[in-house]
Amino acid sequence: MTSNDRQPDSHAAIGAATVDLPSVRRLEAVGFRAWPATSVHYDGSWLIRLTTGHPSKRLNSVNPLDPSDYRDIGIRLEKAARRFAEHGRVLTVRQTPLTPPQMIAHMDEAGWPAFGRSLVLALDLAERDFGDGMDHLPIKDVGRFADARLLIGKEEPESKEALIGIIDAIKPETGLFLFEDREIGPTAVSLVVHDNDLAGIMQFAVAEAVRRQGVGNALLDASLRWGRLRGAKKAWMQVEADNEAAISLYRKAGFSEVYRYVYRAPKV
Incomplete structure (x- = not known):
């Protein structure tokens, strides 16, 4: 799904106020191991993942992992943009409940569109x-x-x-x-x-x-x-929010939502 002409979700809409952050952190960590990028770089607690030859957004995105790490947001985003450009990619931020509210406000003020809204689901096995x-x-x-x-x-x-x-x-x-x-x-x-x-x-x-x-x-x-x-003991999966047929299948199997995320990128 692409929705570049739609206003981005607010921080509350992503679910940061209601989700269990330790569960989010753990599922984020196993998600990175389950779908590894070829290039991994940390800027503070921002995980920058890049993969030449594959268009997956999960493999080519900035992933903030600490809501309290919001220093020098503009400078760090510019630095990340240069790194993405070196790989022939457009700077993309994956906004989860771990993304600092100040960073979300920065992207909102700059008019960064949102796209690729997705759910993370889990099931007790x-x-x-x-x-x-x-x-x-x-x-x-x-x-x-x-x-x-x-x-x-x-x-x-x-x-x-x-x-x-x-x-x-x-x-x-x-x-x-x-x-x-x-x-x-x-x-x-x-x-x-x-x-x-x-x-x-x-x-x-x-x-x-x-x-x-x-x-x-x-x-x-x-x-x-x-x-x-x-x-x-538990299964998890990620699915795009507009894939109603898949979500229905997973919910019937007993999966429930843990949190949501969305991608953000500068206006072209």
Whole structure:
């Protein structure tokens, strides 16, 4: 979703007044490990992530991690903008409940649009009984997974190498799930990242031809089952706020919202 012509959400609308900040910090940390950038730089508590060859906003953004770190906002943003330009990127800030209110006010006053509004959801796995077996096992072929993900997501094939590089760089244990149909080929994919007691559901996608046929439910169940059997107590995932079908699927499975985030960038 893009909404560059829309006014940005206020700090309260992102949910900073009601969320549990320790939970946000932990999910942010595991999220960075689950989707690693090729270049990582800290400016105070601002985490600057850049990745050449892949357009993911999560991999190319400034991520403030401490609401009290708001010194020299303008100077530091200008410095970050130069770093982004060196990588051929436009400066982008990922605004979460950890973003200092002063920084949000700075972006508001400068008229920075908001886009890519997303939700972070979580599900308690500890009390769910998935049984001891697995109906669907993860695959080992990263290239095959990448091909399927790009095909289902209708993304450019040229980004395959970058996607494989990101997956190969994930340090926690991963499970690559791929559903296929003999006639239409790949139908659904998900990447599960097991990090201590958490399981992150990434790259979850279902082909248009098989939506509303139970494929998404089956894929989600297989992903959660694998994470639980590996020892995860809680599952988490990120989804764009305008993806109503996916959000409905996740809520029916028991996921609930933990916090929201949005991207901000200077007016072009």
